[in-house]
Amino acid sequence: MAVSKPIVTIAHAVRHVPLRVELDDIEGIAQNASEMLMNVRESMLAPHPRKRAPVFSTSQLAALCRIDRKKVNYYWEKTDLGLPQGTILPRTREFTLAEAREWVSKVGPFPKRPVGVKGKKIAIGNFKGGVSKTTTAMTLAQGLSLFGRRVLLVDLDPQASLSALNGILADSEVTEEETILPLIYGDQTSLEYAVQPSYWDGIDLIPASAALFAAEFFLPFKQSKDRNFKFWDVLNHGLEPLLDKYDVVIIDTPPALSYVTINAFMAADGLIVPTPPSALDYASSTQFWSLFTDLAKSMKSIVPDLKKHFDFIHVLLAKVDSSQSATYAVREWINRTYERHVLPIEIPTTTVTSSASTEFGTVYDISKYDGSTKTYQRAREAYDRLAEMIDQEIFALWGAELEGK
Template identity: 50%
Template structure:
C-alpha cells in the first residue's frame, strides 16, 4: 500500500477573494496617501524660495529683493534672520507673469493641446506629463491637465484617489456618451495654482466598449472627433491642455491623438524601450494611414518631441542607446534629458514630482541639477509652443 502524497496547500482566489483584495488595496492606498500627505489628506503646493523665484524671472536675487522692498511685487514672507524670502506658488506665478522673461500666448490665438504618449509602461509617461504641466505654469502659462489613462496615475499624482473620489460624471465619459458637448464641466481646480485637472477613473475602460458599438450602429458617428470638438472651450480658456493618454492603441487613445496639436514621447535610453519605440511609430503611422485611406482624414502634428527620460548616466549602455535614438529620430529628439536619480525616484514614491519639493535634505547640487534638467525640458517644449503660436498668428494676419 503506497503512502498518500502530501501536496502543497493551494492559494485559491475566487471572486469574493478578489473583492476582498481590492477593498484592502484601496484602503491601504488611502491610508498611505493620508500618511504621506499629512497633516492633510490632500496635496498642498510648495513654497518658492526667493533664490528660485529670481532664477525663474532671470534676475539677480538682490534685484528681486529691491522690487519687493519698493512694493513693485509682493514681498513674500521673510524667514530666519530676515534675509531670505519665501513666496506662495500663486505669488510666484503672478511675479513671473509680471516681470519674467517668458512669452505669453498671443492675444487672439487658441491654446494648444499636447498629448504625452507611449504604449510601453515604465517609461515615465505620467510623471513627465505632470512635471511638464507644473513647469509650464512656472513660466506663466495656464494649464488644463487631462487624464485619459483608465489607470488614473496622473489623477493619483495630483492628489486624488480615483476609485474613492472620482465618479464617472467627473471624467470625460459624459462627452464620450454624448451627454455633454464640451469638457469645461470636468475641469477641477487643483492644489497647484495654474493647473486645472480633468480626472480619470477605471470608468474610462468603458469608452473602448461604447465607442466601437456606437460607430457600428451609427455610420455618421465619428468616434475619432469626440474629444477634438469638446476641446474647443478649453483651448479658449487655457494656454496649454496636456493629455496623459492611455498606454494602448485604444479608441480613446486615437481620439486623444486626433485632438492634439503636438506630442511628447518619453523614451528611456535602454535597449528594450528603444525597440518598443520602433513598434510604437509603426503602429502609430499605420493607424493614421488607414484613417487617411479609409475615412479620408488627414492628421498633422505641429511637433512631435522625444524626451529622453529616466536617463542612467552611470550605465555603460546608456550612451550607446542614445546614439541609436539620435540616428533613428534626428528630427524629433530634444536635447534636454530627464535623469534618473534617487531624488526624483523618492519624490515619486511620495506622490510628488521634483517641482513639489521645497528643498532637499541631501546635496543641494543634486537638487539644483534635477530642477535644471526638468526646466530645460519644459523650456524646449515652450519653444515649440511659441513657434506654433507665432505661425498661427502670422496666418491669421495674412
C-alpha cells in the same frame, strides 16, 4: 537482489498548498488595496490630507523671475506693481506658489500668449508602460506654469496615475461624471463640466478612473450604429471650447493603441514620446511607430479627406541611467533612428526623482531637498529645460499663426 526505490515525499508540498481564490474574493483584495493606498497617501502627505504646492524663498523667487536677488528688493518697494510681499521669516521671506506665479507674470521675462490665438494641445504617448509618460505630463505642466502659463491636464488612462500625482485617488474620489465619459456618451458637448482645480496654482485637471474602460466599447459601438459619428474626433470637440482659457492642454494617454488614445492623438497639436535608452524600451518604441503608421493609414482610408498634422513630434530620452553600460549604445540607436525628432534634453534617473515618486510627487513638489544639492539641480534643470524648449516652440507657433492670418 531487489533494488530499492527512492522514497518520494510530498510532505513539504502539502504544507504549502496555495490559497484558493474565488471570484467573489477579488472584491476583498481590491478593498484592501484601496484602503492601503489611502493610508499610504495620508502618511506621505501628513500632516495635510491633500497635496500642497511648494513654497519659495527669496532666492528661489529671483531664479523663477530670472532676476538678481537684489532686484527682488527693488521691486518690493515699487508699490505700483502690487507684488505679493510674502511671509517674513528669519533671514528671508517665503512665497506661496500663487504669489510666485504673480511675480513671474509681472516681472518675469516670459511673453504672454498673443491675442487671437488659442492654446496648444500636447499628447504624451507611448504604448509601453513604465517609460515615464505620466511623470513627463505632470512635470511639463508644472514647468510651464512656472513660466506663467495656464495649463489643463487631461488624464485619459484608466489607471489614473496622473490623477494620483495630483493627490486624487480614482477609485474613491473620482466619479464617472467627473471624467471624460459624459462627453464620450454624448451627454456633454464640452469638457468644461469635468475641469477641477488642482493643488498646483495655474494647473487644472480632468481626472480619470477605471470607468474609462467603458469608452473602448461605446465608441466602436456608436460608430457601427451611426455612420456619421466621428469616433476619433470626440475629445477634440470637447476640448475646443477650453482653448481660449488655457495656454496648454497636456493629455496623458493609456499605454495602448486604444480608442481613447486615438482621440488624444487626433486632437493633439504636438506629440511627445518618452523613450528610456534601454534595449527593451527601444524595441518597444519601434512597435509604437509601426502601430502609429497603421493607425494613420486606417484613418486615411476611413476619411480620405482627413486634414491632420502635428506641429511637432518629439522623442524624449527619459529615465536615463548613465551608470548602465548599455545606455550609451541605445542612446545612439535612438538618435540614429529618430534623428531630428529626438530632443536635445535627457531626463536622468536620480535619487531625487525616485524619492519624489514614492511620495506621489515630482521634483517640482520639493521645497527643500535634504540630499545632495548637485543631484537635485541636475534633475530639476532637465525638466526646466524641457519646459522652456516646449514653451519657446509654442510661442513660435503662436507667432506663425498670427503672421498667417
